[in-house]
Amino acid sequence: MKHISPWKILIYIYVFMLVFALVFQSMPPVFGFIISSLGISHAQAGALMSFFGLPGIFISIPGGILADIYGSKKIGICALIITLIGSLMVGLGNNFSLLVTGRVISGIGALTIAIIAPQTLSQWFDKKDLGKAMGIINTAMPLGTIFTLNVFGALALASTWRVPILLTSIYCLLILFLFYFSYPDMPKGTGREGQKKLGFRESVHNIRKVGLSIWLIAAIWMMYNASAISFLTFGTDYYISVGYDASYAGFLTSLLMIGALLLSTFVGFLTDKLGNEEYFIIGGSILLTLTLFLVPRTNINPIILGVLIGIGAPFVPAPVFSLVPRFLPPERLGLGYGILSTCLNFGVLVGPLLVGLSYDLTLNYYSGFNLMAILALSGGIFALILKSITKENRC
Template sequence: MSGSRYRWVILILSYLCMLGLAFSIQSLPPILTLIIKDLDLTHAKAGLLVSLFALPTIFLAVLFGSFSDRWGSFKMGVISLILIIVGALIFALSHSFLYAGLGRVITGIGATAVFIVSAQIVSQWFRGREIGTAMGIFNTVMPVGAIVCFTTFGRLAESLGWRVPIFITMIIGAAGLTSFVILYKPVSKRPQGIASEKERQPGLFSSLLKVGTLMWSVGFCWMFFSASLVSFITFAPDFFISKGYTIGFAGFLTSLLSWGPLGLSPLIGRLMDKVGNNEVFIAVGGIIMAMAFYSIARGGNFLLPMVVMGLGVALVPAPVFSLLPKISRPENLGLSFGILSMFASMGMLFGPYVTGLLKDRTGSYEVSFIFLSIFALLLTLTALVLRSKRRGD
């Protein structure tokens, strides 16, 4: 198969690998109420279980990104998918917060590298050719994972126990590992200036100095987006259950915010190829998300705000991911996605924990969700600063 066609196989492969990450993140919120009861957790500890998933990324993402540039995507991909499987197994067999937390940390280590490798190989194969479209499709993986998890895992856990959805997550990870071993190929024809995976790469600190301020600004955008979205997804089912909804319908309501990204991300990615203006899309997405968070915190009708939030969420990932190849050196793509992953995990680390802590302290989710709306507005502000910097360069 020619390289121009095989890049679509690579996109499908990266999608399958990312499903393991998506299910690892999204499998907990629909069953979190059951886990809280079974393991006798506070809401702060429950939020910490989600946050622990992100803890390794803060310290390892940049290093893993550099390793992926230096050692090659194949080794990193295989090791990372194995770690996702092992971490899910430990979590599924846990009977205490300690072992559950250990499983989440191990899964988080694997997920860090899976994200970097998957995004890196898509960027390499599509660089200069429909990168926005490819990233738009690539970014539907999280909505797909959310929709499947939130519409099925709650009911499944009620019937068979909360551990069964975690075992399903293991199976998804194993399918990704098998596919990666069989289908992965390095990009065979590189544009001038892109180093082979086996060629000697500069040191980590030398590479970090060459990244530039634009990359760090994109990282802050992704941090505020991740902090607000992951925190909301973590506690939304429990919030809806507290309002009198069943666990199944609470999962359905939460899944509504994923339909917008699923349907619109490829279209938005295509627009990135045609018109650019990535920062404008990101800024508008932040405003819409902030309005939706506030409406849910203060209102009693949740259907419309959830749909609106889905539209806001759809406006952010594809513009962020398609922006990275435009502002990064070709030989530093792995490092750039490592930086992005590090910032995302910083948001995931403190966001859910603080959100759960505010719930424990105040007894309601109103303050927690207003707190998330502030993060969404910070996303908008950072995107506008990024636009100003790019226009000034």
């Protein structure tokens, strides 16, 4: 088999990861339309985001193990099929129960995609380029989010909220065909295909042996996503509630992802050059904490705060994904990223649900933004603990 450049694989994985981003973030821009159309509450709207992450709590680790055993192509195709089915159920559903069911099903597939993407890059890229690759792949989520926040609301206004949801289904179908017919298996001669593949039962038993460091990295990822996804879910609604029009409100919310899109690759480059990923996470978490706390209680121009949020956000994802191969061997990376995804999904489940509930109870967003700030700060604290532990182990 001819040599395949890892950068070509990155292109496949990037468009693959965009399926996750588009399906995941397709709901927030049309929440207002769904609430008025189906008569659901803000807490129920938050649940449509939260229940997307619910299956990931249970299937992420098995999904990562299966990807270790059977490879990214086979499991990736299965994940795309499941995502497509769930997305179609949401786009065609006419009541809250159908929408929740569709979000759960699409969550099973899309969150498996989110496991396969970093696992595959960790296997194809050497350490000297891994940070850059992780930085690039982490622009897929902001790109998809920016697109949905700035386009899907306008599409829903011009037609119906179902149109943008169904467009994500069409994209998912296209990537399914691409993966089935074009995506290469791991080639011989890379040195990785000969690594020992553990059985499913043996891999499950190895969960206890991954070490505290992996769980701390997973906790960082959980707190970051609980905070960031809560902001992306309700940021637009908050800005509309204080007097901004829907288009500008969506733009202000999307500044988090614009910053991530512009800076993630640069952050990945810095981690390749400097290491010390924990310090990047701590700095980004502190900046997010301060700005999220200030959003509802200051007269500072919201664009300034949005830019600061956009600067802080990209200092977490690429370092988090780059840390995993430091603590796990290649044949267990799927398990490691599965653990991260499990904790991510718990954060996605709890964060928006609690913020939506706090709004229903108080009819304002002060407590919700307080919660987002606390979650962001917690991620920084876990990163500090991780750094302290690794320093002690080296002594």
